[in-house]
Amino acid sequence: MKKDLLHSILIYTDGACSGNPGPGGWACVVATPEGKIKELGGFKEATTNNEMELIATIRALLHVKETKLAVHLYTDSTYVIRGITKWVWGWKRRGWKTAEGNEVANRELWENLSALVLARGKKEAAIEWKYSRGHVGTPGNERCDEIAVAFSKRQWIDLYEGPLLQYSVAIYDVPADCELPEMRPKEVKVPAFSYLSYLGGEVCRHRDWADCERRVKGKSGAKFKKAMSEKDESEIIKTWGLSPGTTIKG
Numbered sequence: 001m002k003k004d005l006l007h008s009i010l011i012y013t014d015g016a017c018s019g020n021p022g023p024g025g026w027a028c029v030v031a032t033p034e035g036k037i038k039e040l041g042g043f044k045e046a047t048t049n050n051e052m053e054l055i056a057t058i059r060a061l062l063h064v065k066e067t068k069l070a071v072h073l074y075t076d077s078t079y080v081i082r083g084i085t086k087w088v089w090g091w092k093r094r095g096w097k098t099a100e101g102n103e104v105a106n107r108e109l110w111e112n113l114s115a116l117v118l119a120r121g122k123k124e125a126a127i128e129w130k131y132s133r134g135h136v137g138t139p140g141n142e143r144c145d146e147i148a149v150a151f152s153k154r155q156w157i158d159l160y161e162g163p164l165l166q167y168s169v170a171i172y173d174v175p176a177d178c179e180l181p182e183m184r185p186k187e188v189k190v191p192a193f194s195y196l197s198y199l200g201g202e203v204c205r206h207r208d209w210a211d212c213e214r215r216v217k218g219k220s221g222a223k224f225k226k227a228m229s230e231k232d233e234s235e236i237i238k239t240w241g242l243s244p245g246t247t248i249k250g
Helices: 049-063 076-095 107-120 140-154 211-215 230-239
Strands: 009-017 022-031 036-047 073-074 127-131 161-163 195-197 200-205 224-229
Touching: 009 049, 009 140, 022 049, 022 140, 022 200, 036 049, 036 073, 049 073, 049 076, 049 107, 049 140, 076 107, 076 127, 195 211, 195 230, 211 224, 224 230
Parallel strands: 009 073, 073 127
Antiparallel strands: 009 022, 022 036, 036 161, 195 200, 195 224
């Protein structure tokens, strides 16, 4: 265990949601250098997983708001870490708009979290954001997940508050690798080359799905498919049992 961790506040947070959106729960475990443990958790009727992750983080930082010690905060939410360490600055500059010009989701929560982070400053009371991969056996993460899931299902669970020596969770067994996983590239939607329909022995080409749908909707025996290229059109026609040289109208 790193020595600086023993002289800092250790926090684990997690959120859970049944349905996303649906009923959700949040949880956090706070360990202090004095050897005290505090578990917190809560429920919300209609929410999302991201909202629960944010609320868990906010409630944990509110709990240690008056302390002046550094904080090591472990979460399995890349959304929370990237949001508070990177994205939030651009959102603020754009008046809480995304790069695409949309309203930032969970804006009020992001404003609350940002204020808590800024209030701690950049020196002795600063927050170190640590990524803890979920469901790999990390004790603190597993305990938070257990609490959050229980709250999301409205199941009773005892929340511990007391000395570290009597705590059954090996909270200081922190993950060695806290690197964030690489961001998945946004899927680029390639426009369709055409939409084909086959009805009454005649194949037609349509520019968009709406036009294709008007021809085939409710028609018995109608066939239709999206083509991504001219070659794709030929292959589709073959699967319909027609010859490659079949005339396509439209």
